[in-house]
């Protein structure tokens with residue numbers, strides 16, 4: 001078989017890459033810094049390849065390989081090398097994360113998704129909008145409607161005795177709620193299909209590739225043209241949505257775009273700022289919530305004792321003649337504990353990325369400007385120093401009194417950085433309140449209304465591409481209706497006007 005021009009191109013690329021890497025290593029090795037700095041230690045690595053053999057795997061997610069390396073070498077703060085040009089400092093201990101996220105907060109910035117098309121989006125503004133009571137209220141109505149739709153699908157499947165791809169249904173619920181809350185797009189409309197395609201496409205381009213390979217080959221692998229094409233289409237779509245908002249005058253049921261438009265007028269915000277915020281919210285909220293819902297439900301199905309205990313609590317408080325309401329949540333501590341434990345064991349964002357802007361010291365080691373830092377959220381929530389049996393799903397750990405865990409946990413936004421599924425400090429997730437509410441209500445309602453049968457249990461294999469932490473296999477099971485009285489989704493939709 002002859003060598004094609006594509007093969008030749010790749011061979012030239014590889015030779016150039018290796019020669020440059022060798023020269024780079026020789027050059028940087030012989031340069032001594034004028035001031036002797038002390039960087040964090042680095043586990044033994046190979047020349048040129050660095051830690052790739054320890055971190056790259058086609059069967060193991062990147063955050064797990066990083067965790068194994070940190071725990072194996074007892075290195076809560078370490079430097080890793082991915083090839084000759086790329087290095088990160090990795091924090092895997094709560095006390096160090098606290099120094100980084102709180103004490104030296106001003107020395108670091110978040111590394112954002114590749115959202116350069118709109119420049120830096122105004123996240124202070126987004127925070128004030130998402131974390132407001134009116135948004136939670138709006139979210140509640142859209143959430144109720146979509147959860148009722150999901151129940152109708154499951155009742156139907158239960159009556160037919162059919163299996164249900166619960167994972168796909170949960171993704172639909174999350175997306176429909178987000179699209180409605182952000183820009184009032186109706187479920188199953190043409191626009192909702194379009195935007196779902198866009199969010200999935202962008203998610204695959206940005207987050208669906210091997211972290212190690214993306215670092216190594218950057219733009220060669222990242223399909224820059226495809227990314228730009230997607231962003232361009234999204235831009236046209238958003239322009240239409242914003243124009244429609246401008247033309248419809250004042251309304252009572254306001255969405256995130258309405259709030260952003262007000263700010264645009266009051267503070268003379270550039271139009272790109274609105275688009276940037278919308279893009280960031282869609283990308284940050286969509287995958288994370290559905291991943292959290294799927295893992296938590298899968299754990300519950302695989303732990304029938306947890307399911308029974310949870311249902312007992314819900315039936316005791318809510319009964320069998322109505323569904324859970326927001327006001328019931330404070331009376332359901334076990335439900336809260338189950339959701340916390342799901343997020344601890346399967347954090348949807350297992351790695352948080354920061355870049356150092358001003359040199360500082362973390363854990364006695366020097367961090368110089370431009371260093372890239374990974375806070376390994378997954379490792380911190382698996383630390384045996386804090387968590388007993390950290391790999392087990394044990395919601396009860398959050399109910400122990402007096403409990404170290406409860407002290408740790410007062411605020412899920414990471415006030416105490418042993419538990420930080422939503423990050424910490426002033427950069428913590430602005431959607432945390434909405435997300436916790438959504439997960440509690442969906443999980444509570446499903447467990448209240450159904451049993452779930454999955455032959456051989458749910459497969460808990462983790463997908464290993466990118467830096468997210470999704471399930472590798474679909475979450476498929478047979479729902480069995482427990483005949484709790486459910487209102488119809490249509491009845492709720494009729495008093496909800498777009």
Ligand code: HEM
Pocket residue numbers: 110123126130280281284285286288289292347348349352353420421422423424426427428429430431432434435436
């Ligand atoms: C279970 C669901 C979710 C999880 C686990 C999660 C987790 C996170 C984490 C770890 C961060 C980074 C925090 C940091 O850098 O310290 C983040 C940022 C962010 N999240 Fe979430 N999130 C979730 C849901 C949502 C939702 C529903 C929304 C919006 C409706 C949202 C919007 C955002 C935005 C806009 C940022 C960027 C904030 C910034 O860079 O300042 N998230 N999220």
